[in-house]
Every structure is written in C-alpha cells, then in structure tokens.
Amino acid sequence: MPFHFIEEYQRGYGLNLQIEKILHVEQSKYQHIVVFSTMSHGVVLILDNCIMTTEKDEFYYHEVLAHTPMQAAREPRRVLIIGGGDGGTAREVLRYTGVEKVDMIEIDEKVIEVSKRFMPGLSCAFDDPRLNLMIGDGVKYIRDCKEKYDCVIVDSTDPIGPAIALFSEPFYSNCCRILVDEGAFSAQTESPLFQRDAMASIYRNLNRAFPRLDPYFSPVPSYGGLWSYALGTKGKNPTTIEGWEIDFDLKYYNESVHLGMFHVPNDMKEITGRD
C-alpha cells in the first residue's frame, strides 16, 4: 500500500486516502489537476492539492448546493452556475424538467475535460441541450450581465488563487442584482471546522450583499465532516419551499433535510453574523 493522499485540514490532522491508480496529472493554466482511483471513494479529483470531488460522496455536496436554492426559488426556469466544472451541480439542476436554460461559466476547461473523461457520473449532463456552457471568468460575466436569473449557484474552489474574487462583496452584490425578486442564490462557504477566519470574512461580504442571507450546514465526509453554504434571497424565508416538485430519486436531500439545515449551532453564530 505505497501511495497515499493526505489532505491536511490543519497542522497534524488530515484525511488519508489510499491511492489505487493515478489516472491523470496536469498543470492547467489555472491550477494543478490530479485524478486518481481509490478502493474507498471511486475516482477522486484533486485541484491544487485539495480534494474537490469523490465519486462516492459528491452527492452530499452537489445535492445540497443545488436543490436548496432550486426549492427556495419559485419554479426556477433560468439558472446560472458559476464554476462547477466537474458537472455535478449542472446535473442536479437539470433534473428538473421545468428548467428551460442553464448558463454555466467555468474558468478552467481542463476540469471539464477530465470530468468528462474520468467521472461520467458527474459529467453526464454536459450534453443536455438546455445547458449553455461557457469557458471564462465568472466575475466578469456576472459584472456585465444584463439578464435575470431565478437561481444563481456559485460552485467554487477555496478562496485562494483564481477563486478569490468569487468570495468578494462586489461579486456577491452582482449576484443579487441579477436575481429575480422571487429568486434564490447559493454558494459554498467553506468548512465551519477548519476555515472559520475565512468564513467570517465571507459572511461579512454576504450579509452586506443580500437583503436576506441564511447560512446552512450539511455533512460532506471527504471535506472533513461538516460543510457550510449560504442561501441569499431578496427577502424570502428559505424554509418556504416553492420550487418544482422533486419527482426524481436523490440520495441525501429531501424537504425534511432542507428544513433542518438552517438551524445555526452556537459555535457558528458569531462567524455567520447571527448574534
């Protein structure tokens, strides 16, 4: 058992994944990309030395990131995805037959290529004719955007390197600007266990940008246990579910889970500005 990948969450503490076979290694224009297979998690995608997606438990993340705003918004027909190059978020959004168009803008086409090649369970929706896939800078796209969306979903990497601007107040304000009044925005907002300083800064920006901002929490085992997300709206109560009916099978998310995610634990009140 010679090859192991260790994601060190903090000094002296990390997750240990035994590698079965290294499938792909590449330095793209934006990040270092590695794909390997494992016995425990199927195929794993690593970006800049961080676990981005594993075939085994990606559904925890993608279902919660995508269906929460899709259910909070009123029958969302037009959706924008920023990032999400592995395809998992697009797959979830396109499960709804009522969705008419999904604009998706991903900065690194190499991530899309490796997902298509090695993770068909994630990239399966890239051929959907309702998906308009663009390669480019999401920050610029959203700054210049004249359209309106029912849902805007930010599926980004960590706030380092190319993704930093995807956590800024101007970016979040532009996301809010292009939302319809009954729409909903979601973004991943890092680990409440290991990135609390980053989270505090992210939530300062989010709380300024949205008339109503609700943090929510859900498990993602390969991200260290618990993960945080934000739901931004123009005043809608997130516990009011108004999206399309879920008439397809999901592994984790359901209406009951939705209602349970918005309860803020004591140790996360201050960093999300709930005090």
Added chain:
Amino acid sequence: MPFHFIEEYQRGYGLNLQIEKILHVEQSKYQHIVVFSTMSHGVVLILDNCIMTTEKDEFYYHEVLAHTPMQAAREPRRVLIIGGGDGGTAREVLRYTGVEKVDMIEIDEKVIEVSKRFMPGLSCAFDDPRLNLMIGDGVKYIRDCKEKYDCVIVDSTDPIGPAIALFSEPFYSNCCRILVDEGAFSAQTESPLFQRDAMASIYRNLNRAFPRLDPYFSPVPSYGGLWSYALGTKGKNPTTIEGWEIDFDLKYYNESVHLGMFHVPNDMKEITGRD
C-alpha cells in the same frame, strides 16, 4: 513528524492524527487504553484502537447525546448513564441545577482513572455530590433495576467486545421499562457513513423496544464526519422541548439545533426503518 495515529474507517480511508506525546498505555481488564497529546486536538483517548474522545471536539458528541433527551424529557430530575467513563456525558447532565441524582455505571474503572488524570475538562463533574458512580456491568444493572428514571443515556463504545450487549433488543427493552412515562432515552448508534450494516441491526432492535423511536444526526468531525443517535420515548414527540431551561453556555447544541437534528436524509431512511 514520526508518530501518527490513523483511524481507518474503511479499507484505504482514514483519519490521520499526528501524535505529539504518548502519555499513557495500558491493557485494562476490558480494553486497550492509549492516551496521547496532539497539536490539533489536545489530549486524545483511544480505546481498542478507536478514537473515543478528543479534547477539541468532544463537545459535539457529549452535548448532543446528553441534552437531546434532557430537553425532550419533562424536567428530568433522575438520570441514568450507562458507560460514559470519560465523564463528558455526566458533565453535561449535571449542568442542570434541577437534576437531583445521576446514577452512572461504567464497566472499566481504568477509563475513569485516565480521564481524571489526563482530561480534566471531561472528568470535572466526577466530584459532584449528585453523582452516584458505580463500577459494573450496565446490562446486569438495568436488567435488575427496580427504579424509574426521567432520562436514560447510553454512552457506549462500538458494538464489539464488552459493549455488544448494549445494542441488543433485551437491553433496550429494559431501558424503556425503567423510563417514566414522560421520560426520554438516548444512545449513540454508530456512523451512518461507515457502519450502516451495524446501524440497520441496531435500529431493528431499537424500533422494537420503544413505542416511539426517533433517529437523529449530528456532526462529530473526529468520528469521520457525521454521527447517529436515537431518542426513545413512550410516545412523546421529540420536537416538543420540555426539559429544564438551558441557562449555561454550550458550544454547539441549542434549541434550534435540536429541532433540526430529527430530519432523516434519504440515504438513512431504510437503515433506520423510516420507510
């Protein structure tokens, strides 16, 4: 950085903790006990090669195991704890000034000794005069028990070795028998990520033993992310909070968290018998 402890959740997948100093190694009558210090998690207690408690994140587990039944029961004055040798569950229960007596029965006095010596933040309630600490077999105690309790809390190790009987239907039925009508029972019921077969068996037993049984889920990072618990009652709705008011500081648990924990994700419905 030579010494590491790796808890392998499944083959090829585990948590990696760097050891600062090994503080104690002992084979007790019942289990192998190791205590070491870490940079990331303070002092860590290992029983039979499994992480039992870490100073850093024990509160996720103990608060949720103890306060959930304490809040579901009506003003609980008499509490029974089975296991819980590190003292964390007793500490939580004894925070309520309304609690009059806590009977605690732990099989391995060596666990209590190492907790007193190395983990004062956990063992701090052992000197409380309301605590009646007994060294013995919880299964026998509860089988022969003639008393009634407002709360019964099972804080056990995994269902291997000495703890197997703590997951059986006769044991759970006896726990139910000694509960008052308005009382509440809680038990840890293993990892919904890595011990699903064990969970399915545990929930078959629990569902038979209690008139009303509600699974609940909450994060414990050092247990692999997510952990499961069961609340057993004689028919009470667990979302009705009737316990003593919480007038002390907790790190994680609050009323809002309580209400959110009972939502059962899709991938946990079958194993907990909710279908």
